[in-house]
Amino acid sequence: xxxxxxxSALVLSLTLTGCATFSSSQPSGEYAERVDELVSGVPDxxxxxxxxxxxxxxxxxQLSDLIQNADLDALVRRAxxxxxxxxxxxxxxxxxNLSLRQTRADRYPTAEAGLSASKNAGEDxxxxxxxxxxxxxxxxxxxEDGINAAEQTLFQQQAxxxxxxxxLAAEVMNTWLSLVADQRALxxxxxxxxxxxxxxxxxxxxxxxxxxxLDDLDSARSSTLSxxxxxxxxxxxxxxxxxxxxxxxxxxxxxHYQVPADxxxxxxxxxxxxxxxxxxxxxxxxxxxxxxxxxxxxxVAYKDLxxxxxxxxxxxxxxxxxxxxxxxxxxxxxxxxxxxxLFQGGKLRAAAKSAELETAIQYQSYRETLLNAVEEVRxxxxxxxxxxxxxxxxxxxxxxxxxxxxxxxxxxxxGNATILELLSVQQETYDLESQLDTLIFTxxxxxxxxxxxxxxxxxxxx
Numbered sequence: 001x002x003x004x005x006x007x008s009a010l011v012l013s014l015t016l017t018g019c020a021t022f023s024s025s026q027p028s029g030e031y032a033e034r035v036d037e038l039v040s041g042v043p044d045x046x047x048x049x050x051x052x053x054x055x056x057x058x059x060x061x062q063l064s065d066l067i068q069n070a071d072l073d074a075l076v077r078r079a080x081x082x083x084x085x086x087x088x089x090x091x092x093x094x095x096x097n098l099s100l101r102q103t104r105a106d107r108y109p110t111a112e113a114g115l116s117a118s119k120n121a122g123e124d125x126x127x128x129x130x131x132x133x134x135x136x137x138x139x140x141x142x143x144e145d146g147i148n149a150a151e152q153t154l155f156q157q158q159a160x161x162x163x164x165x166x167x168l169a170a171e172v173m174n175t176w177l178s179l180v181a182d183q184r185a186l187x188x189x190x191x192x193x194x195x196x197x198x199x200x201x202x203x204x205x206x207x208x209x210x211x212x213x214l215d216d217l218d219s220a221r222s223s224t225l226s227x228x229x230x231x232x233x234x235x236x237x238x239x240x241x242x243x244x245x246x247x248x249x250x251x252x253x254x255x256h257y258q259v260p261a262d263x264x265x266x267x268x269x270x271x272x273x274x275x276x277x278x279x280x281x282x283x284x285x286x287x288x289x290x291x292x293x294x295x296x297x298x299x300v301a302y303k304d305l306x307x308x309x310x311x312x313x314x315x316x317x318x319x320x321x322x323x324x325x326x327x328x329x330x331x332x333x334x335x336x337x338x339x340x341x342l343f344q345g346g347k348l349r350a351a352a353k354s355a356e357l358e359t360a361i362q363y364q365s366y367r368e369t370l371l372n373a374v375e376e377v378r379x380x381x382x383x384x385x386x387x388x389x390x391x392x393x394x395x396x397x398x399x400x401x402x403x404x405x406x407x408x409x410x411x412x413x414x415g416n417a418t419i420l421e422l423l424s425v426q427q428e429t430y431d432l433e434s435q436l437d438t439l440i441f442t443x444x445x446x447x448x449x450x451x452x453x454x455x456x457x458x459x460x461x462x
Contacts, residue, residue, distance in 0.1 A: 082250030149296035169458035380450035
């Protein structure tokens, strides 16, 4: 048997061995089916459709449709353009895109040119020019698997960037709405303080005329001081909301914001089927692409166990001058090399198994992300209903309390109620007013949270 026959037999043997090894060890690739089963198993929540009559005639499709306010739109756009955290994610996306270009280059041959000089004693300087062309045959589509892994990594990073944009837009909207709530709470507390100061002056006057007791004056002053402390606390809360907005928008200046005196209308997001909702959530998209990345990397790792064929063509020329060595009369050579791993102490097989386990880890990460997404939607839907009911009850209680306050004011003027009784009823009225205002804010903020949970993205231009 000649040398060529022996080589051919060896190539055939290694190829058959590689096919047997790969077919018995490659990843199953069943995780895509498992993901579909997970999503299809989520119970329908579309029956919890909310009422749009409070906010808008049509259902919003993007976060920017929830609140119609030019100042807020400008804030969100500024945050999307300047927020350093988001910019880092964008730069990471650009890096991933460049890594994909590098990986795709593995499909093509590589060419290298070289020029070297050498000199021995008693001889002229010799110049050697060379041109080498190298190429790995993608016998098992290993290079394509690596490219697919890089592409899936890019898709994952794109989804991660979109999720970061959506989260930032929602956070700016919630912070801006919180600033409106803080200003309104401050206004309520200032009215409470003004009322208490008026009552305190009245009690002082009555005390000086001997018509009120010292206990009445002490109680009034205690209530006034407590209200002043609350006012100061709310002023700091307003300040903190402004500082948070500055940070989110990447603004180092000490900016103060003008917000509406009344709450804006916040539209209710459309409640779609779970499959539709989950399909547009970028965090779930990123988790899904994470599985695809791990699967491709696992295939690459298993194919490291297989033989590989490398081809190399070279031109070389030796001359007495650099110009003459530039391949004017070269010698060519062609090399075909077949290599196969025989023994590395189980290193490659352990790496392949580890890559397969990484796929399982990414699948569990997807499950966790899915569970969190479902919990976010259900929690926000439950909150929407509970907050609506609570707001209705407190609103009715406030109406009754305001009637009681009117009656006590009349009783006090007629001398049938003490100043402390009137003060107590008045404080209960302010408490209910503050409680209702907080519930309104919480419900509006929950609508932003619900829209994010349902996958409504940030359509603002950065």
